[in-house]
Amino acid sequence: MSALDFQSLGLSEQQWSRIKELANSLSPEQALWLSGYFAGMDYRLREAGSSGQLPSGKSIGKGADGEVAARPISILFGSETGNSRELASALASGLRVEGCDISLQAMGDYKPRELKSEHDVLIVTSTHGEGDPPATALDFFEFLESKKAPELPHLRYSVLALGDSTYEQFCEAGKRLDRRLEQLGAERLVNRVDCDVDYEDTAADWIRTVTERLKESNDRAQLGDGAADDISSLNPASAAIFDQSNPFEASVIDNFVLTGRGSSKETRHVELSVEGSGLGFEPGDALGIYARNDPRLVEKILESLEMAADAEIVIDGEPRRLDVALSESFELTSGTTRFINKWAELTEAEELDALRGKEQASERAAFLERNHIIDIVSRFPAKGINPNEFIAGLRQMRPRLYSIASSSAFAPDEVHLTVATVRYPLNGEERSGIATGHIADFCETEAMLPVYIQPNPRFRLAADDTPILMVGAGTGVAPFRAFMQEREVRGTSGRSWLVFGERNFHTDFLYQTEWQQWLRDRRLNQMDVAFSRDQSAKAYVQHRLAERSRDVLAWLEEGATLYVCGGRNLAPAIHATLTQILKQEGGHSDVSAAEYLGAMQSDSRYQIDVY
Structure with missing residues (x-):
C-alpha cells in the first residue's frame, strides 16, 4: 500500500508505521486471528450507527459534530523483561475495543513534559535491582522527580508496580512514581497496586478496577460491563497458539558444554526444536522457559x-x-x-x-x-x-528468559541458547539455579521444555548497510551470534565489529571457531577480546574499547549502531568508557558527551540488553 493509500484511509504515518511493525512480527496463525479481531471491531462500530449504541448495549460518546468521540487515555510502561509491556499492551487493547482513545508508549519514548496536557495516565512499571527504575525509563523518572516537573492538578492516574518481594525495595520504582504524582497535585484514579513475581491475578484485578473506575467517571465514552475479566481477554496476542500462558513443548536437539576442560564456569549451548509451533522471532528476542524443580x-x-x-x-x-x-x-x-x-x-x-x-x-x-x-x-x-x-507461602514458578543465539533464517524451526549453569555451595551442599540446573542435569536429547517467545523490540538488528559495534560479556554474546547469522543469510554490506569478554582464552572463548570463520569471510570486519584472568591485571571489554578509542569514535561518527549485552554491571562500565572516549577523542564536555549518547539512544543507535 502506498503512502497515498494509507493516508486516504485516514491513517497517520505513525499509525501506518505501527501497523507495519506489528504485521512483520506476526506468525500466520496470529495474522489470521487478528484479521478476524479487526473485522469484529468493524462490525461493532458499524452496528453502533448514528445512535452510538453498540450491539451489546454499550454506548459510545459523541462530539459536537456528531462523530464518535472517546476520552483520551495514555498508558505508559517501563519494562526490563517485557512483563510491564505485555500488561500495558493488554490493557490498551481492551480499552480500545471499548471505545477509548488510547496512546500506548514506553516511558523512554514518551516526552514527560506532555504530562501537563494529559487527562488520564495509567502506568505499569517494574523495579530494577535495589529500587531503581528500568534502564529505559531513567529519563522519565529523572524529569518527574526534578524541579522541572509541572504541577498536575488536572491529571488522574493509577500505577501498577511490578517487583520481587525477595528484594527489600519491593516495587520501589512504582512507589516513587505514585508518591511524586501525588506531590504534583495529580488525583489517583485507583490506588497503586504492587505485584510480586506471580503477578497475573493481582494485575488482572488492577486492570478490572481501573476499567470500572473509568466506566463510572468517563463522561465522553461509557464503557460496557465485563471488560478486563482477565488479562487474556484484553490481549489479542493471547489468542496466538503458543505464548507465555500457553507455552509450546519444544524438544531438545542438542545440549553440550561450550567451555573447555578446566574452565571455572560451565556454559552450555542448547538447541531446541520448535517445528510446528508457528513461533516467530527476530534477532534480539528472548526465549522464555518454564523449568522444573530438581x-x-x-x-x-x-x-x-x-x-x-x-x-x-x-x-x-x-x-x-x-x-x-x-x-x-x-x-x-x-x-x-x-x-x-x-x-x-x-x-x-x-x-x-x-x-x-x-x-x-x-x-x-x-x-x-x-x-x-x-x-x-x-x-x-x-x-x-x-x-x-x-x-500458601510459596511463590509461583516464573519463566526464565534467555537471549536467542540463533537466526530463524539461518536455522529454521530451531532456537539456540547460550546458558551459564548456576552452581554454588550452601550449608554443606551443592545448589543449582532452578532453570540452569534443570537444563544442565535433566535436559538430554529429546527432553521437552515448555517455551514461548519474548519479543525485545528495544534490541533490534540495524539495517543491512549500517555498521554494528557489538559489545558482549559472557553469555551476552548470544544475540550477536544471531545477528551474524542473520547478516550472513541476507548477504549484507554493513560492517560488523565484536568486542567479547570472558575469563580465560583457552577455556571460555564461546563460539570461537564461528567468529573466526566470519572474520575469514569478512562478514565480521573486526574482533577484540578481553580475557580477564589470563594476566595479573584484569582486562574487561571496556578496556578494549578504551584502547581502540579512536576507532570507536570513528564508527560512531559514521553512524554505527552500538549494542551492549551482558550482566547488569556491564552497562554502566561501558557508558562511562564511551563518555571518556567522547571527551578524549571528540573534545566533548561531560554535558555534550551525555547529550551525544542520549541522542544515540533516542535514535535506537545505542541499545542495551542486560540481565
Whole structure:
C-alpha cells in the first residue's frame, strides 16, 4: 500500500508505521486471528450507527459534530523483561475495543513534559535491582522527580508496580512514581497496586478496577460491563497458539558444554526444536522457559514435611498431585518474606518470628541469603500441616528468559541458547539455579521444555548497510551470534565489529571457531577480546574499547549502531568508557558527551540488553 493509500484511509504515518511493525512480527496463525479481531471491531462500530449504541448495549460518546468521540487515555510502561509491556499492551487493547482513545508508549519514548496536557495516565512499571527504575525509563523518572516537573492538578492516574518481594525495595520504582504524582497535585484514579513475581491475578484485578473506575467517571465514552475479566481477554496476542500462558513443548536437539576442560564456569549451548509451533522471532528476542524443580529437592521437601507425593491439592480449581505441583508450579529454592511470615505462623518458631516486620529487613535478607526453603523447613519442622498450608507461602514458578543465539533464517524451526549453569555451595551442599540446573542435569536429547517467545523490540538488528559495534560479556554474546547469522543469510554490506569478554582464552572463548570463520569471510570486519584472568591485571571489554578509542569514535561518527549485552554491571562500565572516549577523542564536555549518547539512544543507535 502506498503512502497515498494509507493516508486516504485516514491513517497517520505513525499509525501506518505501527501497523507495519506489528504485521512483520506476526506468525500466520496470529495474522489470521487478528484479521478476524479487526473485522469484529468493524462490525461493532458499524452496528453502533448514528445512535452510538453498540450491539451489546454499550454506548459510545459523541462530539459536537456528531462523530464518535472517546476520552483520551495514555498508558505508559517501563519494562526490563517485557512483563510491564505485555500488561500495558493488554490493557490498551481492551480499552480500545471499548471505545477509548488510547496512546500506548514506553516511558523512554514518551516526552514527560506532555504530562501537563494529559487527562488520564495509567502506568505499569517494574523495579530494577535495589529500587531503581528500568534502564529505559531513567529519563522519565529523572524529569518527574526534578524541579522541572509541572504541577498536575488536572491529571488522574493509577500505577501498577511490578517487583520481587525477595528484594527489600519491593516495587520501589512504582512507589516513587505514585508518591511524586501525588506531590504534583495529580488525583489517583485507583490506588497503586504492587505485584510480586506471580503477578497475573493481582494485575488482572488492577486492570478490572481501573476499567470500572473509568466506566463510572468517563463522561465522553461509557464503557460496557465485563471488560478486563482477565488479562487474556484484553490481549489479542493471547489468542496466538503458543505464548507465555500457553507455552509450546519444544524438544531438545542438542545440549553440550561450550567451555573447555578446566574452565571455572560451565556454559552450555542448547538447541531446541520448535517445528510446528508457528513461533516467530527476530534477532534480539528472548526465549522464555518454564523449568522444573530438581526432583531430588522435591523428594527432600516432601520427606521433611512428612507429606505423601500423591496427596491431592487444588490449583486454580484443578486437582493436582502434590509432587507434580511442587515440581512444576512453585519455586522451591530461595525463600521470601512471605514464606518467612507463613512458616513463622505455622511453627511458632521464635527465631523466625523475630525476623518479621520492616524493622528486621536487613536481618531477614541475610537469613534468606544463607537459607533456602529446604533449610528452613528442616531446621524449623512443622508437624501435621496440610499441603495447602505449605504452598500458601510459596511463590509461583516464573519463566526464565534467555537471549536467542540463533537466526530463524539461518536455522529454521530451531532456537539456540547460550546458558551459564548456576552452581554454588550452601550449608554443606551443592545448589543449582532452578532453570540452569534443570537444563544442565535433566535436559538430554529429546527432553521437552515448555517455551514461548519474548519479543525485545528495544534490541533490534540495524539495517543491512549500517555498521554494528557489538559489545558482549559472557553469555551476552548470544544475540550477536544471531545477528551474524542473520547478516550472513541476507548477504549484507554493513560492517560488523565484536568486542567479547570472558575469563580465560583457552577455556571460555564461546563460539570461537564461528567468529573466526566470519572474520575469514569478512562478514565480521573486526574482533577484540578481553580475557580477564589470563594476566595479573584484569582486562574487561571496556578496556578494549578504551584502547581502540579512536576507532570507536570513528564508527560512531559514521553512524554505527552500538549494542551492549551482558550482566547488569556491564552497562554502566561501558557508558562511562564511551563518555571518556567522547571527551578524549571528540573534545566533548561531560554535558555534550551525555547529550551525544542520549541522542544515540533516542535514535535506537545505542541499545542495551542486560540481565
